[in-house]
Amino acid sequence: MIAIVPNIDDLELKKLMVIIGINSQPIYVPVKPESNAIVNECFPNVESKIKVDGGSQVNGWQIWKTNNLIEAEFHAVWESKAKSLLDITPKHIPFSQILFIRDDEHGYDGSQVDNIRLNISGNALVGDLITVNEYLFKIENKGSRAFEYEFSLLRLSDEEKQILKILQEMKEGLSLMLAKGETKHQACFCGGGKYKKCHGKLLPSIKNRL
Numbered sequence: 135m136i137a138i139v140p141n142i143d144d145l146e147l148k149k150l151m152v153i154i155g156i157n158s159q160p161i162y163v164p165v166k167p168e169s170n171a172i173v174n175e176c177f178p179n180v181e182s183k184i185k186v187d188g189g190s191q192v193n194g195w196q197i198w199k200t201n202n203l204i205e206a207e208f209h210a211v212w213e214s215k216a217k218s219l220l221d222i223t224p225k226h227i228p229f230s231q232i233l234f235i236r237d238d239e240h241g242y243d244g245s246q247v248d249n250i251r252l253n254i255s256g257n258a259l260v261g262d263l264i265t266v267n268e269y270l271f272k273i274e275n276k277g278s279r280a281f282e283y284e285f286s287l288l289r290l291s292d293e294e295k296q297i298l299k300i301l302q303e304m305k306e307g308l309s310l311m312l313a314k315g316e317t318k319h320q321a322c323f324c325g326g327g328k329y330k331k332c333h334g335k336l337l338p339s340i341k342n343r344l
Contacts, residue, residue: 139233140199146254150204154195154250156237163211163234167224176210176223177242183222189214194236202255202312208247245280258318263308265337270301272344297340304333
């Protein structure tokens, strides 16, 4: 699923904003990565920029969209002394601008913040993929792990490692099924019969183990 920057008047964007719970107007912010900035690490990047050039940090949500979902990622951009906004963080896919919703109510305390996702496809597999991502986030950021940027399997219990393995397999498998345009009524990615009677039955039990 290739992510794009959605239009500012996108109807699904309005639905996502209701879920986020903010009334700020979305705006386009130009992207100009700093030469020494770390890919996708916006908060330390902005902090370093402020130390050199002044200005301030603005927190909010950058918005991505695919054919299946629209997603909000908690993000920081740099505000110059002249009050113009600039995204200085490099990304895996180069964009000339991002769609950004300012959020002055949501502070940053150093802990990881999960993305907010909305299924726009009507395909139940997308809903399962969203749930898988939520459960992965819970495991990888449980307790003090929420403040660690380098995730380590060594910090997991044996049960957490087992759950993590299942969720990672499901994330990859569901992504492959969706790329083929499949649904829960078709063969599971593991080859064990219909998805809804195979891996599709695992998420409720995993929820009780988190």
